Amino acid sequence: MRAEIIAVGTEILLGDIIDTNSAYLSKELALLGIDVYYKSCVGDNEDRLRDAFYEGLKRSDIIITTGGLGPTDDDITKEIACEVFDKKMELDTNSLEKIELFFNKIGTKMTENNKKQAYFPKDAIILENKNGTAPGAILSKDKKIIIVLPGPPKEMIPMFEYEVKPYLKSINKGTLISKTLKFFGIGESTLESKIIDIIKNQDNPTIAPYVSNMEIRLRISAKAESEYKANEMITPIVKKIKDRVGEFIYAEDNVSIEEVVSKMLVEKNLTISIAESCTGGLVSSTLINYPGISSVFMEGCVTYSNESKINRLGVSADTLARYGAVSEEIAKEMAEGIATNLNTNVAISTTGIAGPGGGTTYKPVGLVYIGIYINGKTTVKKYILNGNRQDIRLRATKNALNDLRLRLLEL
């Protein structure tokens, strides 16, 4: 079964509103095992909307629209949908009553133009709107279906969840189950090249890589008649992938690296302190994204100047003079300094050149040293990171958390 989505509204077309409905609907439809091959957006224009319906019905079994169900003259989605299916509308008194009730509830008198929202074809399935005035509808003709939904997400989402989803389940067979693997320390193209044969040979389950926030995730999705069967199809694929690139997998769920690391610290009951130079507080604030961290997070400090590295962390002025602030030696002293100072089991340090200025031939922009101290043992890794100032700092932060993760795994 194949669906497509049409977002209706000049505001979306002009970019004044960002369309989040389509993303929500795509995900929900995928979970129902309904393929979405096409999404589009048209303004509140009769001819263009009519064309969009005709084009869509050629390609797909179901068209879902959002928006254009309001009381004003430029709300035309339902009207054009009925025209396309050659259906006449008449007043649905039940819907009219509900709209009147809604206005009573908010203490306003219903205006005449709101009546428009209570007109539907006789054979339509009317979808009640519990959070607004415009009901939606499911229209069908010759095995094709048009579902018109309101535009505001707080009206559309509950309507889809409680009324459309059960309907779609009833007409579509099968279940779709997905499993996510999260990777760090491997680029998208390298990952793909290592498992390209697995990806290419798969139609069901499908394997799709996604990149966001400098992390890669791989989604393996199987369609089957039952959850059990779908899982049975996914398991061997996951095993194959792990055999090839398992070392880069940091989670088998869609969780962030800070959540993984924080949970490890809390489980092992290891206290942590953080000394940051180039990342300027990002490592601390990223870890603190995870609410449960408070029991082990002792203190973070942003020692951006040499002076504060000396005074706060006890870094030696001699080491600074000999190796410079951006060096393996200083990363080591920073991590050990704060761990000693605060008596924590674990410490992270970062020092680097985030740019845009400050780079030299020997120490270019992007050079970052990351120190990890755990119970007396410090390791330092050197990185050359790319991107602008913000990218370098973000990459350094993610690498710091991953370096810690790898060390914690050794315990």
Place this chain on the structure above:
Amino acid sequence: MRAEIIAVGTEILLGDIIDTNSAYLSKELALLGIDVYYKSCVGDNEDRLRDAFYEGLKRSDIIITTGGLGPTDDDITKEIACEVFDKKMELDTNSLEKIELFFNKIGTKMTENNKKQAYFPKDAIILENKNGTAPGAILSKDKKIIIVLPGPPKEMIPMFEYEVKPYLKSINKGTLISKTLKFFGIGESTLESKIIDIIKNQDNPTIAPYVSNMEIRLRISAKAESEYKANEMITPIVKKIKDRVGEFIYAEDNVSIEEVVSKMLVEKNLTISIAESCTGGLVSSTLINYPGISSVFMEGCVTYSNESKINRLGVSADTLARYGAVSEEIAKEMAEGIATNLNTNVAISTTGIAGPGGGTTYKPVGLVYIGIYINGKTTVKKYILNGNRQDIRLRATKNALNDLRLRLLEL
């Protein structure tokens, strides 16, 4: 002139990524006087993308695509665009060199599949990608134009801004000049309601509000035959807006609040230290976004626990016991503590409940106190911020920087 936008990518189609590029492009095109009547999204599928191009070329003069320019086999946008225009591609050695340089810089060997990104038709205008490997391109045939751009906004936006916009201006007559006003402390709908008459009555200049990162900017754009004329049209509008809502404007350029505050500190030669609890390092790391801050930034500390507030900042255990860590009193002691400790002119402190747990009737999730210390005088403001944990922390950070800005203005 009429354009349409095609977002290419299965990730967008499936809803794993929300397409913000199309909204950005629609707004930019509107400002250039180019109409957008249609937007669509297709997955990484040859046949469906080809159809989308053919359909689009029937309706529009220009098609702009985003996404699908990467190195892997499922990145096909450029290839299909060339096929549709019947153009052969050949290796562009200049682009190849730039891609190789990019990989050298990040210390990775270019894999063979990346070469694909350096192939273009002979007559294409190649758009350099300064923030990634995939160049874009402008292709034209029989008065129709296809512009292929990369998908990641941080690559696409600069490419559009610096390469596509000048091109579109050159083929579309007139000069377009824009002025940006940046606001803080006023909501989008309140701002709009205060100047709705100015917005509605304007066709040229146009006035468009944008919201991102919890800040609002207003862009006033005029189209005229010369820069001088366009500026002459903008000036009275800016004056009108300032008369109404001038108190909320923190910059008359498209700069961030951290840049504004950092520059004020550097100009006035005021040193700063930061003590953070709920924001967990975000205030420090946000200030350090601005490279010039290093001369005045002394130290930041993340004192998340009561213990570290006492030990590090000298906050009194008695005050903690009496008022709790999230209180006006503690915010004051934190700011004064770190300023005294590090002998800085300025200090910021934050303490609050970012959630999701930890809220009570008297101290709900979202309650945040922000302290600003300047040369002996401390002020504390109380906020009730909304959103999830990350939103609350980000809002607290922005408010902290704005509070400091307002205090610095008084000096």
